Amino acid sequence: MSFDHLTIKKAIIEVLKEKEEIPLIELSELLKKDKSNVYKIVKELEFQGLVMTTKRKKPKSRYYQLWIKKGLGENVSPTILDARLKVVEDNVDILKAKVKRIEDE
Known part of the structure; x- marks a missing residue:
């Protein structure tokens, strides 16, 4: 810099x-x-x-x-990142549940 x-x-x-x-x-x-x-x-x-x-x-x-x-x-960025990470984790959980359901059928 x-x-x-x-x-x-x-x-x-x-x-x-x-x-x-x-x-x-x-x-x-x-x-x-x-x-x-x-x-x-x-x-x-x-x-x-x-x-x-x-x-x-x-x-x-x-x-x-x-x-x-x-x-x-400055304190905003980590909060926003945590929120985005939570959304990604939720989406992964939903996808895992869908895969499990399809495998079970």
Whole structure:
């Protein structure tokens, strides 16, 4: 991780403290950085639960735009991961039950 990388992370969080949400294009222009680099950092911050991203349709256009807004905090990610894991485990149990039922028939 370079110094520039950490600086961009801090800058993104500072921008989101002032604005509730901002489009990715506007954010990259504000930071004077390449959009793809800013996107990678935003995705990293999203995984940590510090920001959230949503896609919205651009006004008078058929294209979508990525918007970034404040996350719910670092403690969110493990909870979401636990919930997803629980769903997967439940699905596995259901599939096992179906297989057992088919084998029994």
